Amino acid sequence: MPGGMRQRMLINFRELYSFVCFGHKYEPSHAQIGQEGYSRVVYCNDPDHLEAVKLNYGGNYVSTTKYTAANFIPKSLFEQFRRVANIYFLVVACVSFTPLAPYSSPSILAPLILVIGATMAKEGVEDWRRRNQDTEENNRKVKVNGSDYTFHETKWKKLRVGDLVKVCKDEYFPADLVLLSSIHEDGVCYVETMNLDGETNLKLKHALEVTSHLQVENSFQQFKAVIKCEDPNEKLYSFIGTLSYDGKEYPLSLQQLLLRGSKLKNTDYVFGVVIFTGHETKVMKNAIDPPSKRSKIEKKMDKLIYVLFSTLALIAFVGSLFFGIETKKDVSGGKLQRWYLRPDDTTIFYDPKRPSLSAFLHFLTALMLYGYLIPISLYVSIEIVKVLQSIFINQDQDMYYEETNKLARARTSNLNEELGQVDTILSDKTGTLTCNSMEFVKCSIAGTAYGYGVTEVERSLARRRGDALAETGDAVNSGKSVRGFNFRDERIMNDQWVNEPHSDIIQKFFRVLAICHTVIPDKNEESGEIIYEAESPDEAAFVIAAHEIGFKILKVKQESISLRELDYKTGEKVDRKYKRLQLLEFSSSRKRMSVIVRNKENQLLLLCKGADSVMFQRLSKDGRQFESQTKEHIKKYAETGLRTLVIAYRELGEEEYKSWEVKFSKVKTSVTAERDVSLEKLADEIERDLILLGATAVEDKLQKGVPECIDTLAQAGVRLWVLTGDKMETAINIGYACSLLREDMKQIVITLDSPDIDALEKQGDKETIAKDSLESIKKQIREGMSQIKSAKESDVKFGLIIDGKSLDFSLKKDIEKSFFELAINCAAVICCRSSPKQKALVTRLVKRETGKTTLAIGDGANDVGMLQEADIGVGISGVEGMQAVMASDFEMAQFRFLERLLLVHGHWCYRRIAMMICYFFYKNIAFGFTLFWFEAHASFSGQPAYNDWYLSFYNVFFTSLPVIALGVFDQDVSAPLCLKYPFLYLEGVENILFSWSRILGWMFNGILTSIIIFFLTTKSIIKQAFRRDGQVVDYEVLGVTMYSCVVWAVNCQMAISVNYFTWIHHFFIWGSIALWYIFLVIYGYLPPEMSTTAYRVFLEACAPSVLYWLVTLLVVICTLLPYFSFRAFQTRFYPMFHDRIQSIQYEGLEAENSVRLPRRVRKKLHPRETLMQRNS
Secondary structure: OOHHHEEEOOOOHHHHHHHHHHHOOOOOOHHHOOOOOOOEEEEEOOOOOHHHHHHOOOOOOOOOOOOOOOOHHHHHHHHHOOOHHHHHHHHHHHHOOOOOOOOOHHHHHHHHHHHHHHHHHHHHHHHHHHHHHHHHHHOOEEEEEOOOOOEEEEEHHHOOOOOEEEEEOOOEOOOEEEEEEEOOOOOEEEEEOHHHHOOOOEEEEEOOOOOOOOOOHHHHOOOOEEEEEOOOOOOOOOOOEEEEEOOEEEEEOHHHEEOOOOEEEOOOEEEEEEEEOHHHOHHHHOOOOOOOOOOHHHHHHHHHHHHHHHHHHHHHHHHHHHHHHHHHHOEEOOEEOOHHHOOOOOOOOOOOOOHHHHHHHHHHHHHHHHHHHOOOOHHHHHHHHHHHHHHHHHOOHHHOEOOOOEOOEEOOOOOOHHHHHEEEEEEOOOOOOEOOOOEEEEEEEOOEEEOOOOOHHHHHHHHHHOOOOOOOHHHHOOOOOEOOEOOOOOOOHHHHHHHOOOHHHHHHHHHHHHHOOOOEEEEEOOOOOEEEEOOOHHHHHHHHHHHHHOOEEEEEEOOEEEEEEEOOOOOOEEEEEEEEEEEEOOOOOOOEEEEEEEOOOOOEEEEEEEOHHHHHHHEOHHHOOOHHHHHHHHHHHHHOOEEEEEEEEEEEOHHHHHHHHHHHHHHHOOOOOOHHHHHHHHHHHHOOOEEEEEEEEEEOOEOOOHHHHHHHHHHOOOEEEEEOOOOHHHHHHHHHHOOOOOOOEEEEEEOOOOHHHHHHHHHOOHHHHHHHHHHHHHHHHHHHHHHHHHOOOOOOEEEEEEOHHHHHHHOOOOOHHHHHHHHHOOOEEEEOOOOHHHHHHHHHHHHHHHOOEEEEEEOOHHHHHHHHHOOEEEEEOOOOOOHHHHOOOEEEOOOOHHHHHHHHHHHHHHHHHHHHHHHHHHHHHHHHHHHHHHHHHOOOOOOOOOOHHHHHHHHHHHOHHHHHHHHHHOOOOOHHHHHHOHHHHHHHHOOHHHOHHHHHHHHHHHHHHHHHHHHHHHHHHOOOEOOOOOOEOOHHHHHHHHHHHHHHHHHHHHHHHOOOOOHHHHHHHHHHHHHHHHHHHHHHOOOHHHHHHHOOHHHHHHOOOHHHHHHHHHHHHHHHHHHHHHHHHHHHHOOOHHHHHHHHHHHOHHHHHHOOOOHHHHHHOOOOHHHHHHHO
16 A cells, blocks of 8 residues: 555554563563673674774674585585485495496496486575575665765665664664664654564564654764673564663663564654674574474385395395305316316406405495496485475465465475375364454343354354254345454444443443554555554454444544544534553463553543453452353353453542552563563552453354365364364364364363362462372373273264363373373364463374374464474464464465365375385386396306496486376376365375385385396397397397396386376386487497497397397286286275276266275274265
8 A cells, every 4th residue: 555545543652562571571680781691782873983893793694595605515415425325326436446346437427426416406506596585685775874974875784783774664674773763753663573473463663762862864973872782692572781872771672672584664764773783683593494304205215225225235145155156166176167267367356266255356346236226316306206296286276265365385395295194183273274364243241242143153053953043144244344343233233332221331342442452553545444453353353343333543643542432321423532541461371451541531441351261350349240141141152163352441540540650660660580570460450340341252264165174184084183272162162163073972071170170279289289180180081081992882983172271281291191092082182272382292292102194284373383393384374474384394375275285285296206116116126136137147247237328327317207207297096086085095194005015015026027027038039049140149139138128117017007197108108218229229329449238239130130029028018917917906806995986987977886995994084974975
């Protein structure tokens, strides 16, 4: 919105925000300034001061790159050779320069350099992009007060500690600054911190009164001051320092700190002094890498590499053993057995006199020769495939949310296949299952319930009870739609509230909503529309509700607020002004907020709103007139999924307030460590003897498609745990509304909300409380387990609900396993009143005890620990900012997209990567063991069966592209069928496609293929007339024939393994085979010194021979028969999940109606009515 069209209705919060310290933990007192950790000294507006030069603080240049030009090559090489396979090939490459090598050194160096170079190039490009971003940021411009005391533009990277800068509206702060003044007289400015903490609401900062008058550039000509403060640290929410100016010291706090990366909003300009620069700024101190996550398949792949290394060592040992035995026999009793090898005139590599040494050297040669068992291109191929898979996820239009114009996004490609193996989802509720877009729906005033709206939870409750609702939310919504306001009641609307019996209380109720808040209103001068920028959606909903009922904010300035409201006595609209004296802010410990105002009748009023758990105990005896009715209404609101707050007020006496204000001001200006506690006690002192007005009820609606998504995931065998900070009643009813809980479920409730525990808490004996609470939890867990065991034979399912206090005890080491055993046997788990730490601990417990993949999904800063602890973190880009997204592995706009992300992309990625790795090992074993059989045939002489460059290009050119196509494009079933038959997802959850039996099966297939290729080829063509002139097969022809069979066999094996052919598959599979022949022709035309055994062997010997082509055809068919037969038998008699669905797809509706799931699948899945019908 253009600046000319918006008018800021400014509030002077310098006095009102006196209690803002409740938002942060108070750091060590200012008395620590100058001690260790608090030694920073800044000479304001004088960076060239002699003492400042001696301190030698760092510059403001920032680099987030992983590499520099100097260390890129060594550091990147170090990263590459952390992989054991690469180390092996490096050693082999080094040894290839010795006589031990069975092939030439260039043939092993070339593929190694290609693979390592490709990966390094990828890393280099990524780092170059980061460097460009750094350069762009470092070269931004900001105005600095120079040595001539005039402001001029300079680059961010040239800023120094002590520089005085001017930052204008919508500009980012170039370093950590101490705010000196702003365009406003009171030194107030508004800051957006989305880049730091993900929060979209504006933060208010204010300068010290002593410097707030310096509002223009020339006022700083003579300005000199010294700041002493804490050393650079990562604490975003604390700052301790002092400002020495004009011979006096003034305490500095977080309210004067402007952090690098945050943006100036709704303020034309501010002046500040640089205190931390570059990598010493708080945002850079927080710039740590997120936890390194690796998929379970990748971890298992490492074990497979070790298996292959063991196999390599074993066959090398066997070969060297036989070589040693045969070598020893060559000179026996003075006779030469293999005289043609000249055992009487040998080198150390073949010495019948020293067979053990020769065997050992042969062992080293064999380790290099059989090295092709290890897939050198596996890692780089998987990286390429995962990046391409991520691109498909990012471009999936079925996960596009039009309202926010956002697609789902894979923030990392390392965990794609992990999406297909999720066993348990741990979800936040507010903003994740719900919209976190609060709407004022109902209220209770003076014991009377108002509001006819029907919530989604009410509709769910009605369905459960079989009741018919007279009206829906849409039916009553006949008026103009207002965001945040879905309240309809003719008794209140259109100024009809004046006719209610308690119209005076209704007036006070909505006055509290209109005055008791920290909302910052923006007004569009052209349209007259007011936008409320609030710290939470609830706050905005209350102010909008007051506005819609008729309590409209006219003007908010300095220390007052003006309303236009209806006088219920006269029936006329009147303008009233309220002077705001103190604001006691909301905090998680206080659970309430208050404002003290003076009205035009000179009355002092304390207006308060807060949670019922703290508000009812603060009511006066005379203020409890409507307590029972209000409590009943609050209970009903909670049952229908609404969030409630209690509204109350009291009138203060002049003497009482003055006495309290003196004490409050004294503590507020103190710098002692007990300041927080003292302020809270003083607030508690005045927030008493309140008079109850009523309660509000706002709805956080379920996101679209949440019940259907949860239902589908349950059919896929995925467990869902909801971890929320809401009340138990609200969480339970949201659970019913979103299909997490069902009517046929029995509830197991674990809570410490019992009379016995309440009585102990009143006595205050903490040890006894803890002991009895622990015993109570143990007892409830035992009872829950006994319920489950007694119902084991029936189909009864259980839902576990546990509150925050109980969860604290349940997560203790001695009972966490029994708690987990109870939870894992329940179909649904809801943890209420959970703290961020508890969410992370529960996630860790589930991940550790199940040993299976966990996925955490949330949208707020309080979900970050949970997201980072889980195997996969999914951030919802909602209204709570972007901090959860920034800590996540995948980002999406709505919970319902999780269904497609897991069941479609997750299943495909898991299947593709699993198949890809199995195939890699198959093709390398098939190739590697032909070398071993040839070695055995040649008395383990160390002679390779193939030309050096045949060996080198096998993994790089002739078999690598088809497997990449498989990893990117293959689909066993289409996306609609993945969603229609969720049980298919169990292939990943149970890890069917990458189990040890399947991996060993593919390895066995590789060995079988090698046996068929070697023995069938040799038996078919050796001793047969091969050339036209009658010559038999020689070494070169045998090598080409075997190699051709290998290339054809492994590529045709790929062809019969692919489920979904595209032109890319065809191009890569048949193109790889064609490339082998093209290479053979071109390489064969090179001079014999270069082509060696390949010199014109194809054109002159193989191609003209009918026997070559017949043998190739026969061998390839024979190699494919075992797998083909196995799959035909399996599909017919023991079909896998995808086989069943494929039969449905190809055979039509009749097959679909007759399909029956395996018993283990039916046992795993949650019983859903639709699924039971499908299986009946």
